[in-house]
Amino acid sequence: GGDEYFTFRVEVLNAGTETVGSFKVGLLDFSQNPLGVQVSISWTGTNWVIDSDGTSATGAEIQISKCGNDPSRTCKYVYFKATATELGMSAGPGDSISGVYTFYLAVDTEDVIDESDEGNNRVAIDITTVSEINTVPSFSMALWSTMLGGLLAALGVAFRRREEEE
Known part of the structure; x- marks a missing residue:
């Protein structure tokens, strides 16, 4: 239009x-x-x-x-x-x-x-x-959030193992 x-x-x-x-x-x-x-x-x-x-x-x-x-x-x-x-x-x-x-x-x-x-x-x-604001994350931001999510998951697994060992 x-x-x-x-x-x-x-x-x-x-x-x-x-x-x-x-x-x-x-x-x-x-x-x-x-x-x-x-x-x-x-x-x-x-x-x-x-x-x-x-x-x-x-x-x-x-x-x-x-x-x-x-x-x-x-x-x-x-x-x-x-x-x-x-x-x-x-x-x-x-x-x-x-x-x-x-x-x-x-x-x-x-x-x-x-x-x-x-x-x-x-x-x-x-x-x-x-101004128009672009709210779509860029690829680099998506990659960063994936890496951060993987890191948090790995930390969670490590803490669980540590608790089980104690």
Whole structure:
């Protein structure tokens, strides 16, 4: 198979009445520059809709689900997914045992909407990559364990003979 997907869900809290046409929801890199994983959305007057022309993220859709513990309340989320390659993580941790990639999940990734608090629409995400660990013993290790097992068996026989002689 191909790359596995990381999935993301973002709740856009504004009712849409004060937006300026389409804007993008998606991922920013560690320097807070937009990655190629973006969902363009706009407000119809009653709902958020995805503008497919400005969307580069895979599987983009609006999802509606229960909010918290209140079964009468529903929330609308922008859902999308991306592969490790799309996120620039295809190298994994490189020569290290593990590595951390930092992203920001953001509403209005291109700063087209003027806001009173521009910093409150981004959440940092750390994704940790880990090197594959080979748990199959090598031949030399198998040979060593066989020799050690034989040595322990020989010691056991020697102790038994000694006890029988006493």
